[in-house]
Amino acid sequence: MFRKLVVAAAFAVALSPAALAQDAPKFSTTSSTIGAILDNEEAKAAFIKAFPEVADNPQLDAAREMTLQDVKGYAPDIFSDEKLAALDAELAKIK
Numbered sequence: 757m758f759r760k761l762v763v764a765a766a767f768a769v770a771l772s773p774a775a776l777a778q779d780a781p782k783f784s785t786t787s788s789t790i791g792a793i794l795d796n797e798e799a800k801a802a803f804i805k806a807f808p809e810v811a812d813n814p815q816l817d818a819a820r821e822m823t824l825q826d827v828k829g830y831a832p833d834i835f836s837d838e839k840l841a842a843l844d845a846e847l848a849k850i851k
Contacts, residue, residue, distance in 0.1 A: 791820030802846035
C-alpha cells in the first residue's frame with residue numbers, strides 16, 4: 757500500500773504544472789506575443805533571422821499583443837508553416 761502511495765505521489769509531482777513548465781520552451785510562435793519576442797534580445801535576433809523582410813516594418817508594433825500564429829492569418833505567404841517551425845526551433849534553444 758505504501759509503495760502505491762509513493763508511486764502515485766511521484767507521478768503527481770512529475771505531471772505537476774511546474775514540472776511540465778520546465779520542459780516547455782520559453783518562447784514559441786503559438787504562445788508568445790510578438791512583443792515578448794521582440795523585447796528579448798535572443799528571441800528578437802531569431803525573429804530577424806527568420807523574417808528579415810518584416811523585422812523593421814513599422815506595422816509590427818501594432819501586432820505586439822498578437823502571436824505569430826495569429827498574424828499568419830493575415831499574411832500566410834510571409835508567415836509560412838515552414839518559417840514558423842524554423843523560428844520555433846531557434847526559440848526553443850533560448851533558456
